[in-house]
Amino acid sequence: MILADVLTAVLLPAGAVFSVLGALGMARFPDLLTRLHAATKPQTIGLLLVLVGAAAQMESVADVTPLVLVGIFQLMTSPVIAQTVGATAYRAGEVHPAFLVIDESDERG
Amino acid sequence: MNAVYALTLALLSAAGLLTMARLVRGPTALDRILALDVLSVLLVSGVAVHAATQGTAANAASLVVIALLGFVGTVTAARLAGERGRRE
Numbered sequence: 001m002i003l004a005d006v007l008t009a010v011l012l013p014a015g016a017v018f019s020v021l022g023a024l025g026m027a028r029f030p031d032l033l034t035r036l037h038a039a040t041k042p043q044t045i046g047l048l049l050v051l052v053g054a055a056a057q058m059e060s061v062a063d064v065t066p067l068v069l070v071g072i073f074q075l076m077t078s079p080v081i082a083q084t085v086g087a088t089a090y091r092a093g094e095v096h097p098a099f100l101v102i103d104e105s106d107e108r109g
Numbered sequence: 110m111n112a113v114y115a116l117t118l119a120l121l122s123a124a125g126l127l128t129m130a131r132l133v134r135g136p137t138a139l140d141r142i143l144a145l146d147v148l149s150v151l152l153v154s155g156v157a158v159h160a161a162t163q164g165t166a167a168n169a170a171s172l173v174v175i176a177l178l179g180f181v182g183t184v185t186a187a188r189l190a191g192e193r194g195r196r197e
Contacts, residue, residue: 009110026147027130035143054160070176080184091191
């Protein structure tokens with residue numbers, strides 16, 4: 001039980017710190033694509049750490065299952081969200097060309 | 110352990126406030142949709158912390174439902190925003 005408590009005490013605040021850093025990026029980054037980075041990667045890591053930290057406190061294996069499910073689900077969905085939002089923004093012309101190093105979606109080549 | 114939970118929830122609340130700042134400021138609809146998606150992820154984290162305080166996953170249903178609705182809602186809203194952008 002002690003080991004589980006240490007795991008939780010480390011992982012829960014660590015995950016929350018990742019979430020705060022991601023949210024800080026959401027608030028501070030200059031354009032949509034950089035905010036997309038802050039919205040997906042740190043948030044996913046933060047959620048996974050919190051889920052593992054919470055799983056350490058569960059009393060039975062059956063209680064861990066939904067946490068694992070949510071973790072896998074987050075790993076599957078956050079790239080889809082990033083792709084959808086990014087592609088929509090690009091098509092709508094909301095991506096500033098000056099912020100792009102390489103523009104492989106440009107049809108003019 | 111209570112201090113750990115309080116610290117975690119406080120940090121998650123701070124993250125929620127920062128995200129809400131982006132939600133208010135925009136400037137585009139896609140920025141706001143993205144901010145709402147981050148809020149749903151933070152909400153899932155908060156519910157997971159609550160599950161940790163209880164020691165059981167009694168609120169597992171809300172955990173999965175919030176995660177699902179966050180994903181479906183974000184993708185739908187993003188596509189809808191794209192459609193509207195093309196028509197104008």
